[in-house]
Structures are given as C-alpha cells and as structure tokens.
Amino acid sequence: MRFCANVVCGPEGDAAAVLLRAGAVIDGLETARQRRPAARGDHDLARGPAKLMQVPGLDKSAYGTSLIDGTGSALLTPPPVGSASEVEAGPRVGATSAHDVTWRFWAKGDPTVSAYRRAGTRSRRAAAS
Numbered sequence: 001m002r003f004c005a006n007v008v009c010g011p012e013g014d015a016a017a018v019l020l021r022a023g024a025v026i027d028g029l030e031t032a033r034q035r036r037p038a039a040r041g042d043h044d045l046a047r048g049p050a051k052l053m054q055v056p057g058l059d060k061s062a063y064g065t066s067l068i069d070g071t072g073s074a075l076l077t078p079p080p081v082g083s084a085s086e087v088e089a090g091p092r093v094g095a096t097s098a099h100d101v102t103w104r105f106w107a108k109g110d111p112t113v114s115a116y117r118r119a120g121t122r123s124r125r126a127a128a129s
Contacts, residue, residue: 006020019049032055089102
C-alpha cells in the first residue's frame with residue numbers, strides 16, 4: 001500500500017487541499033537512503049508522492065494530524081516567500097482528465113520535482129493483467 005500526503009489548507013467543511021508531490025531531504029540523509037535504497041541519487045529520495053511519505057517514515061497514522069502546530073507526525077515550515085517568477089506551473093501528472101489544467105506548482109529548477117508524463121488510456125486487456 002502506498003500513502004500520499006494530501007494537506008488540508010482550508011476551513012473544516014470546505015474542500016481545499018494540496019497533494020505534496022516531492023521534497024528535498026535536508027536532514028537525516030543516511031536514514032532517507034536506508035528507507036529508499038533504490039533511489040538513483042539524493043535528488044530522487046523523495047521525488048514522488050509515495051516516496052515523499054516513505055523518506056520520513058510517515059504512514060496512515062499521520063491522518064488527521066496537524067502539520068503546523070508541532071503536535072503531529074510531521075511539521076511543515078514554509079520557506080521564505082519569493083517572487084512569482086520563482087514558481088512554475090503545469091498540468092497534473094498522470095491525470096486521465098483535465099490534463100490541460102494548470103493545477104501543479106513547483107519551485108523553479110527544483111530537481112526533486114517528478115517528471116511530467118501524461119496518462120494514457122489503457123485497454124481492458126492491459127487493465128485486467
């Protein structure tokens with residue numbers, strides 16, 4: 001089973017969330033390498049939603065916990081705010097619909113961002129195997 005981090009960013013009852021897709025390991029590099037031994041390099045350790053959960057050892061027990069007050073399994077601290085020119089945007093990865101909608105954002109030049117690949121349609125035979 002793979003887990004992803006969907007971070008709720010709005011008031012309770014409103015549908016507002018962000019899927020965290022990648023990150024850079026800034027502390028605990030040896031532990032990250034042990035948890036992701038197949039990574040091609042350090043830039044690939046947390047490159048992708050499920051990998052991002054494996055590196056810090058997060059699982060479904062983190063569900064519903066706070067990421068901002070220090071009481072949860074993880075703590076998000078925002079980076080210094082840069083200019084809009086430091087943010088790039090593009091289509092969703094692997095989406096079978098709305099693939100032309102710009103719903104994906106990342107720091108310009110960040111090597112940990114997953115490569116874009118558009119989802120293809122699968123035949124029934126391929127889906128069954």
